[in-house]
Amino acid sequence: MTRLAGSSKLLRAMNESATLALLLDRGTLTRGDLREITGLSKPTTSEVMRRLTDAGLAVVVGHTSGGPGPSAEIYAANPAAGHAIAISVRETQSPHLCAVLCDLAGTEVARADVTAAADPVPAVAGLVDDLSRQAGLVPGSARLVQLGLPGSYDAAAGVIRHIDVPGWDRPGLVDDLATRLGATVAADNDVNLAAIAERHHGVAGAVESFALMWFSGGLGLAIDLGGTLLRGARGGAGEIGYVPVGLGRGADRTDLTDLAGGPAVLALAAEHGIDAATPEAAVAAGTPPFLDALAERIAYGLAAVAAVLDPPLIVLAGDVGRAGGDALADRVTAALRASTPLDTAIAATGVTEDPVLLGAQVAAQHALREQIITTLRDAAPAA
Amino acid sequence: MTRLAGSSKLLRAMNESATLALLLDRGTLTRGDLREITGLSKPTTSEVMRRLTDAGLAVVVGHTSGGPGPSAEIYAANPAAGHAIAISVRETQSPHLCAVLCDLAGTEVARADVTAAADPVPAVAGLVDDLSRQAGLVPGSARLVQLGLPGSYDAAAGVIRHIDVPGWDRPGLVDDLATRLGATVAADNDVNLAAIAERHHGVAGAVESFALMWFSGGLGLAIDLGGTLLRGARGGAGEIGYVPVGLGRGADRTDLTDLAGGPAVLALAAEHGIDAATPEAAVAAGTPPFLDALAERIAYGLAAVAAVLDPPLIVLAGDVGRAGGDALADRVTAALRASTPLDTAIAATGVTEDPVLLGAQVAAQHALREQIITTLRDAAPAA
DNA sequence: GCAATAGTTAATCAACTTGACTAACGCTCC
DNA sequence: GGAGCGTTAGTCAAGTTGATTAACTATTGC
Missing domain, CATH: 3.30.420.40 (ATPase, nucleotide binding domain)
Known part of the structure; x- marks a missing residue:
C-alpha cells in the first residue's frame, strides 16, 4: 500500500469523506457529534456539511430539542444519493433472474424477476430498466449492479467458471454488461453472497x-x-x-x-x-x-x-x-x-429470506457506499 | 476503519511518513524520485527530507553523476534509526534460545544463543543485553523483540498455549518481558514465522x-x-x-x-x-x-x-x-x-538457514518499520 | 431575564504550490 | 583546451488553500 501524500486539497477531501463515512455508518448525527468524532473544529464541520448537502450527499432529517440553547440540526446521508441493483441468477428449468433495487441506505425500492432463455445482456438490461421505471428513476441512474451467480467469477480472466446457466459462461460477459448498463458490475459466487447475508442479517x-x-x-x-x-x-x-x-x-x-x-x-x-x-x-x-x-x-x-x-x-x-x-x-x-x-x-x-439475493443486496449497498466515498476523495468538487 | 480527519499537521505527518515508507521500501531515492512518486512539490520534498535527516531517520548515502546539471543527493532510510531483536525458542533437552539483533535495514548486527533452564524473563533479558553489548549499542535501544515459539500465542488472553518449554506457559509472561525489557514484545508461532521466511527468502x-x-x-x-x-x-x-x-x-x-x-x-x-x-x-x-x-x-x-x-x-x-x-x-x-x-x-x-529465526528476523524488521512510521505520524516532531 | 448551547464571522496560523532564481555540471563549438 | 550554453538540483519569496481560535449572535429552556 502506498501511503498518501498531498496538499490541502487532499485534506479537505479526506475530511469530507471521513464525515460522509460516519454518516453512512452511524445513521444520524448532529454537527456536534461529528465534531466530537472527527476532532474537527466548528467552522470546518459547518463548511464540510455545507458542501455535502450542496452535493446532495447529506440531508437534514430533523432537529434536536429538549436541552437549553438553540436546536441542533440532525444530518443523515441522503438515501437517494445513489442506487444499486442486486441480481440473483439461478437455473431452475430455464435461466431465472431475481432483482432488487435499493438506495444508499439499503432500503428496497423495487423488486422484479424474469425468466429468460435469451442472451443475458438484454435480459439483464431489460430487468434493470424495469426496476428503474418502477422506482421512478431516470434509466441508468443505478451506478452499481451486483450479480449473484451459481459459479465462480474470475475477475482477472473476465470469465465466469463452473456455471450451468446457458449463455452465462461466455468470456467477457461481465464487461459487456458493464458497458451496456453504463454501471460498475460486480459478480460473486452465490455461496459467498449467502455468507454476506448471514453476517448482516443472520447468526454471524x-x-x-x-x-x-x-x-x-x-x-x-x-x-x-x-x-x-x-x-x-x-x-x-x-x-x-x-x-x-x-x-x-x-x-x-x-x-x-x-x-x-x-x-x-x-x-x-x-x-x-x-x-x-x-x-x-x-x-x-x-x-x-x-x-x-x-x-x-x-x-x-x-x-x-x-x-x-x-x-x-x-x-x-x-x-x-x-x-x-x-x-x-x-x-x-x-x-x-x-x-x-x-x-x-x-x-x-x-436468514429467512432468499440468502443469495439478500447478500447481493448488502454487497451492492456496501460497494455503492465505497464508490461514493472514494469518488468524493478522488475528485474534489469544484467551488 | 475510521477514516482520518485533521488539520495541516496531519498533512505534514502524512507526507513525512509516506516519504519514509518509500525510502524503507525502495532503498535509495533522490529528491527528484520522491517528488515524482509522492506528487509533492520541490520545496515540500526538501523540507520533508530536512526533517527526516534532522530526526536521524534518513541519511545521504551518495550523489548522482553523469548527467548534466548539479549532482543530486541520494537518500536512504538510516539503518541505525532502530534495532530489533528476533529470538527463536526451542526445546531440545533444555530450553534453548537463538537470537539475532538486526537494524532497520534487516542487516544482522549481532547473534547469540543460550541454553537456559531458568526463568524465561532473566534469560531473555540477559540475551538481549548481551546482543546490545556485542553491537555496541546502549542497553535498551532495541525497541522491538519478536519471539518465535513452538506453541501459539493468544494475545487477547496474554498466554502462550500448547508449549512444551518449561516456564514459558506462565500467563502474563509476554507482558512481563515487555515491561522488563522496555520494548514491544511480539510473539508468534514458529510455523508462522517459517512462512514469513519462506515468503521473503524462499520459494514463496x-x-x-x-x-x-x-x-x-x-x-x-x-x-x-x-x-x-x-x-x-x-x-x-x-x-x-x-x-x-x-x-x-x-x-x-x-x-x-x-x-x-x-x-x-x-x-x-x-x-x-x-x-x-x-x-x-x-x-x-x-x-x-x-x-x-x-x-x-x-x-x-x-x-x-x-x-x-x-x-x-x-x-x-x-x-x-x-x-x-x-x-x-x-x-x-x-x-x-x-x-x-x-x-x-x-x-x-x-530456505536454507534456520527458518524460524530468519522469519522472526523479517517479522521484527517489518514491525520495527511500522512502529517508526506510525510514531512519525502520531507524534509530529516539535519545531 | 439568565444560563447554556448552535452556529457564524473575523483574524490568524500552518502547510503546500507556483514561479523565479542561483548554482553546478556536462557537452559542444571555436 | 577553454568559453559558452543548455540542463538540472535546490532554494527563495509570494500567494493560495484550508483549518483553528476566539469572539460574537441568536435561540431555547428554566
Missing part, C-alpha cells in the same frame, strides 16, 4: 470470522475472515466437495460429495426408510437415526475445515442446512465433539 | 498467497493470505494434525497425525526396511517406494487443505520437508493429481 453478526457451509444439491463453503471473503487462487476456495474421505484410490476413491452430496443424502434417507424427492425434504422429514447418521458425515467434512481454519463459528446453510435447523446443527456439534478435539461452534442459518 | 516470494506445511515431529500449517497470516479463532488455524482420515470412530478413529506424524513416518519407513532414528533421516535415506507411500499420505492431508483454501502454492517445510526436497515434492504433486481434481503447485522449501 457478532463473530470476527466464520465459515458458511452451503448444503444444497452440491456442497460449498464460504470463508469470511473479519468481513472479507476468501476466494482462493482461482476462485476455488471452499470447494469442500473435493475433501477426500479415506485413502481409497481409483474406483474406491471417496470424497465429501460422495458422502454428503444431494444423491448421497437421498440414498442415506432411503436406507433409513425415508422416501423423499429432494435432500431438503428428506432432512425436513428426517427421523433421529437418519439425522444422526447425516450429522456424522457433515461433521467429518467440518472437522477438516475446522482443523485448517479454526473459525469461531460454522453456519449450516442452503436448502438442507435450513431444513435441518437447530436439530441438525446440534447433532453436528455432538458428532464433531465426539470425533475430534475441536470445539468449533455450529449453528443453523438465521 | 512471487505468489499472492500460499500455505506452508511444517513437517517435523508434529504437523503444522501456516496460511499466508496476501502477506497476512491466518491465525484462527484461538490461534488454532493450521492444526492439520486433526484432519480426520476415514470414518472410523472411537478406537478406530484416525487422523493425519496417525498417518504422517513422526512415529507414523518411522513406522512406515520400517515397513519399507529403512531403519532410521528420526523421520528426517528416514526421508533422507528413503527408497522410492517409501517416498511414494509417504507422498500419498501427505497428499491426502494437502487435498483437504487445497479444497478448503485453494492456495496457488503449498510449500513443504520443516525437517522432513527439507530432507525430502524436490524428490518428495514431485511425488506429492503426482499423488495429489492422481487422487483429486485439484492442481495446486507443491514445492519444497527454499
